[in-house]
Amino acid sequence: MEVEIKEEFHKIGFMLDNEEEILKKCLTFCINYNLKPSDLVSSWEVYYLNRQLDESTVQNSEMDGFLLHLQTEQKEAVLREEHNLHVYSSKDVDMILNDEEEDLKEVIPGTPTDKTLRLDSEPFDSTVKSNANGYSSGKPSKHVTPFGLRTDKFVVKFNINNLPDTENGDTEHANENLEDDIIKRVHPAKKCSLVFHGSGPEPGCRFMYDRIEDRFNALENRIRRHAAVLSSSGLYEEPMDPTIASQRNVFAVGMICCDGEGHLNEKSILLQSSVEHSGGQCVRLDLHNLSQFSIFPGQIVGVEGHNPSGHCLIASKVVDYVPLLASPDEDLHPAKKQAVDQEIQATESTYTQGEISTLIASGPFTTTDNLLFEPLTELLAYATRKLPQLLILLGPFVDSEHPEIKKGTVDRSFDEIFHMEILRRLQDYVEYSGPEAQVLIVPSTRDAHHDFVFPQPAFEIHPPSLKHQITSLRNPGVFSANQVRVGCCTADILRQLSGEELSRNPKDGTPIDRMSRLASHILSQCSFYPLYPPAEDIPLDFSLASEALHISSIPEILILPSDMKYFIKVLYLSGGSEGEEHMKCICINPGRLAKGEGGGTFVELNYQGSADRMNASVIGI
Numbered sequence: 216m217e218v219e220i221k222e223e224f225h226k227i228g229f230m231l232d233n234e235e236e237i238l239k240k241c242l243t244f245c246i247n248y249n250l251k252p253s254d255l256v257s258s259w260e261v262y263y264l265n266r267q268l269d270e271s272t273v274q275n276s277e278m279d280g281f282l283l284h285l286q287t288e289q290k291e292a293v294l295r296e297e298h299n300l301h302v303y304s305s306k307d308v309d310m311i312l313n314d315e316e317e318d319l320k321e322v323i324p325g326t327p328t329d330k331t332l333r334l335d336s337e338p339f340d341s342t343v344k345s346n347a348n349g350y351s352s353g354k355p356s357k358h359v360t361p362f363g364l365r366t367d368k369f370v371v372k373f374n375i376n377n378l379p380d381t382e383n384g385d386t387e388h389a390n391e392n393l394e395d396d397i398i399k400r401v402h403p404a405k406k407c408s409l410v411f412h413g414s415g416p417e418p419g420c421r422f423m424y425d426r427i428e429d430r431f432n433a434l435e436n437r438i439r440r441h442a443a444v445l446s447s448s449g450l451y452e453e454p455m456d457p458t459i460a461s462q463r464n465v466f467a468v469g470m471i472c473c474d475g476e477g478h479l480n481e482k483s484i485l486l487q488s489s490v491e492h493s494g495g496q497c498v499r500l501d502l503h504n505l506s507q508f509s510i511f512p513g514q515i516v517g518v519e520g521h522n523p524s525g526h527c528l529i530a531s532k533v534v535d536y537v538p539l540l541a542s543p544d545e546d547l548h549p550a551k552k553q554a555v556d557q558e559i560q561a562t563e564s565t566y567t568q569g570e571i572s573t574l575i576a577s578g579p580f581t582t583t584d585n586l587l588f589e590p591l592t593e594l595l596a597y598a599t600r601k602l603p604q605l606l607i608l609l610g611p612f613v614d615s616e617h618p619e620i621k622k623g624t625v626d627r628s629f630d631e632i633f634h635m636e637i638l639r640r641l642q643d644y645v646e647y648s649g650p651e652a653q654v655l656i657v658p659s660t661r662d663a664h665h666d667f668v669f670p671q672p673a674f675e676i677h678p679p680s681l682k683h684q685i686t687s688l689r690n691p692g693v694f695s696a697n698q699v700r701v702g703c704c705t706a707d708i709l710r711q712l713s714g715e716e717l718s719r720n721p722k723d724g725t726p727i728d729r730m731s732r733l734a735s736h737i738l739s740q741c742s743f744y745p746l747y748p749p750a751e752d753i754p755l756d757f758s759l760a761s762e763a764l765h766i767s768s769i770p771e772i773l774i775l776p777s778d779m780k781y782f783i784k785v786l787y788l789s790g791g792s793e794g795e796e797h798m799k800c801i802c803i804n805p806g807r808l809a810k811g812e813g814g815g816t817f818v819e820l821n822y823q824g825s826a827d828r829m830n831a832s833v834i835g836i
Contacts, residue, residue: 513747610659
């Protein structure tokens, strides 16, 4: 049977890390749960997809989690057979036994004797409180979940360290302060200034009213804007009509399209030029002479080439970027810019320009097996120890893809879940951390309690006491923190571009960083969402998108949360004319804070003026 199990794993492309040990455990699972090898491997594939594991190798460390998955499957099978059967959970046992004595032992604080225990403990009560809807028994839940079984709470998975390690003494001093946390709490040294840029939909706006005219104008404006910038750079000729037969080389600007349904291939590439130059007509684009390219539907490109027959433009060069500005205030109205300058001058004594410490996390913020929001609680506990100037949380917060919300089994409204589980925890965090702490939240189209439209308006946070420290941003949005320009978008544009991109790598074997290339498309196209047609799950409204999606200047930090593997990368972009130095942008995918039934990742960033002076870490929980 072990041989059969091994063969079944190999059939679906999985290798075994510690083969002998894993096969022994799998054999035990088959015997205990009366499973065939094929059934066991099918269950592993479901577990692998739920946990969103990165490698196609079966790890011995995943066997305990896989066992819990098998037990859950067996329980659900029994429930399907006997509809009236109730399986008691540990939560039910807690309520029946009402073990008050043990609860007192858990609640009464004691003096820790070990430093490591003190650092791992939470400085505020992170247990799930009781509520009128019966989500908990009013005591710390002993419900054991795969998330709760983790041994290492915070593990650094990736690190970029460009700053000298001169803080050892400060760290020891901070640990001593944490030892005596009840007597004296440490607060962030300086408050962070926040200035919001650009325009976008406001809360309560009308949507789902975009017309064909809005779509046409949005695409036409993108082509015209790129053509104007490329021609004004002095590096290229004036754009011409690429559909006219000509033996001489011409320069044309247009949008990449696909000839038919499905994905791009080298025989289905079309170039749609502007109405001004070609009446909006398309021409087939031949890229066989190019040694390297990367294109996708909706991309605006400049093409040098010739069209001998009038039916096919044979490209000799493709320009897939436009020069971007680095001025952080060029998109502000003069009156608004003056108000911003006055605010900066009035508060420059309270913050350090160009420096920011932040934690960045993206939802979901709870595991798929419950709505206890344990990963969010752990993140806030970590934040109270690190005390960053800014905590950036990107949706979804109330995930419409969560199993319990999809099934409709919750007995609270989505707004109640958001206010009780998210805003209440954030309010506790800022009250504990002091007036210097600030939280910025960004919605997602997967938020069940918010407008299903992209771009999205910001959340409406009603309690006035929260507005000074808990602020909401549009999706996508651009803001400046201590004059460090930050752009963020919660649409998973990286994964969607990855599925639509057609590329050819150089034949000399030069290694290509694909994730950097995908992220660079966002900046080179001057758009947070350059893909067209949009993905099926993106409710793109062109009546709102024209200015909201436009990137007017390069941000120092670009946050693009994605289901793809976490990363922190420095992107190098051309600033304009040849010979000009490249500008740098730090692109961050913090991963998901919760992945399936387990914990995920978040990013800790200490930025000090440039991409060359920063500390950044991806931390797993």
